[in-house]
Amino acid sequence: MCSFKxxxxxxxxxxxxxxxxxxVLNLSNLNIKLPIIPLEIFELSHLEELNLRNNAIQIIPEKxxxxxxxxxxxxxxxxxxxxxxxxxxxxxYVDVKKLxxxxxxxxGLKLTLFSHHPPEDIFYFPNLxxxxxxxxxxxxxxxxxxxxxxxTSLDLSNNELSSLSGLEYLSNLSSLSLSDNKLSSLEGLxxLSNLSSLSLRNNQLSSLEGLxxLSNLSSLYLDNNEFTHLPxxxxxxxxxxxxxxxxxxxTSPPVEQLELRRGSVNxxxxxNYLYQLQEAETCQLYEAKLLILGEGAAGKTTLANKIxxxxxxxxxxxxxxxxxxxxxxxxxxxxxx
Numbered sequence: 355m356c357s358f359k360x361x362x363x364x365x366x367x368x369x370x371x372x373x374x375x376x377x378v379l380n381l382s383n384l385n386i387k388l389p390i391i392p393l394e395i396f397e398l399s400h401l402e403e404l405n406l407r408n409n410a411i412q413i414i415p416e417k418x419x420x421x422x423x424x425x426x427x428x429x430x431x432x433x434x435x436x437x438x439x440x441x442x443x444x445x446x447y448v449d450v451k452k453l454x455x456x457x458x459x460x461x462g463l464k465l466t467l468f469s470h471h472p473p474e475d476i477f478y479f480p481n482l483x484x485x486x487x488x489x490x491x492x493x494x495x496x497x498x499x500x501x502x503x504x505x506t507s508l509d510l511s512n513n514e515l516s517s518l519s520g521l522e523y524l525s526n527l528s529s530l531s532l533s534d535n536k537l538s539s540l541e542g543l544x545x546l547s548n549l550s551s552l553s554l555r556n557n558q559l560s561s562l563e564g565l566x567x568l569s570n571l572s573s574l575y576l577d578n579n580e581f582t583h584l585p586x587x588x589x590x591x592x593x594x595x596x597x598x599x600x601x602x603x604x605t606s607p608p609v610e611q612l613e614l615r616r617g618s619v620n621x622x623x624x625x626n627y628l629y630q631l632q633e634a635e636t637c638q639l640y641e642a643k644l645l646i647l648g649e650g651a652a653g654k655t656t657l658a659n660k661i662x663x664x665x666x667x668x669x670x671x672x673x674x675x676x677x678x679x680x681x682x683x684x685x686x687x688x689x690x691x
Contacts, residue, residue, distance in 0.1 A: 360392040368394045375400050382407035382428065396420050407431055414438050430464045430486075444484060447473060462486070462507070472498040488512045495520045511535070511553070518542050532557070533575070540564045550593070554579065566590065577601055577617055584612075589625050597621060644684070650675055658682060 360368070364381060371379045379401055381388065387410040395404070401421050408431040416438045418424070428444040429437070437443065437453055444462030445455070457475070462484030465473070476482075476498070484507040485499070492513040499508070500520040507529040508521075515535035521527075522542035530546065533555040540554075544564035551573040552565075559579040565571070566587025571594055578601040588597065600617025611627045613620035644661075646654045655676050659666045662684055 358390055360394060361386055364388075364392060365394065368392060368398070371398060371401070377402040377423075378405075379403070380405040381409070384409070391415070391418070399423065402426070404428070412436070414440075426461055428462065441481065467496075470496055472496070477501065483507060485509070493517070500524065522546065528570075544568065555598075562588065569593070572596070574598070582606065584619075586628055589621065589628055594621065655680065
């Protein structure tokens with residue numbers, strides 16, 4: 355493993371992280387599976403979050419402690435054999451047990467469940483803030499989840515959820531993924547006022563009632579649902595910076611005002627449009643079109659002249675036929691009563 359040379363595209367990501375002093379580095383799900391943590395990463399002392407998910411890493415060396423600002427490191431889906439004694443680990447539950455990792459070192463857990471009962475020691479992780487339970491065909495959140503009130507991040511995507519019962523007790527959640535489920539109602543979700551990121555992609559939502567209560571929301575993903583109306587309350591969320599609504603039959607506000615780019619709403623334009631609607635005075639527009647059709651020399655022009663002017667005198671003999679189409683503006687008083 356010492357002979358491993360970091361590929362150029364990964365080096366480019368690491369260098370960009372160094373130059374920008376970025377706090378997060380994501381090296382998960384790459385085209386090539388890393389067999390070790392690239393040595394260049396250990397120089398990123400400013401790093402706070404490192405995602406190495408879905409690689410081929412077996413050993414997390416003691417050198418990782420050089421990243422003294424590191425708060426979270428995602429190592430799920432790696433063939434781990436040895437992990438240094440560090441906090442902030444996000445691991446598969448079976449790896450925690452296999453490697454005998456101290457509970458206090460765990461920040462996040464990926465769970466593979468064989469029943470609706472919780473792992474017997476799930477309540478003994480003092481620093482657990484993130485749980486992922488995906489691809490389990492759950493029809494509603496597991497009852498025991500509501501007791502983990504310290505959670506700040508929960509991923510229940512790729513299940514069969516039709517109810518959110520119990521999630522309303524997780525008031526500390528800041529990130530929630532419910533993508534790829536069977537949700538048609540968001541009842542109870544409005545109580546999660548600390549949410550900043552919410553994914554509801556690929557569900558069956560025809561109404562977005564309750565989302566306007568999430569005052570801390572900054573990212574909202576609603577692609578591929580069934581709603582036709584985006585409520586004004588969404589655009590009143592002051593912290594909302596991203597709103598994705600691709601593949602929905604939206605009629606209100608008008609799609610051209612949303613100015614979608616890769617499914618993302620132009621929030622500045624849409625908010626400005628709604629503001630102008632509120633400020634504009636309402637007035638009645640009385641307007642109609644009258645078309646006079648007939649054979650040539652049938653008297654269409656004469657009839658139009660008489661309609662426009664009641665004093666118009668009918669000619670004694672035929673007048674020159676109109677070539678093409680004549681358009682006249684006809685104004686008349688209207689009784690406001």
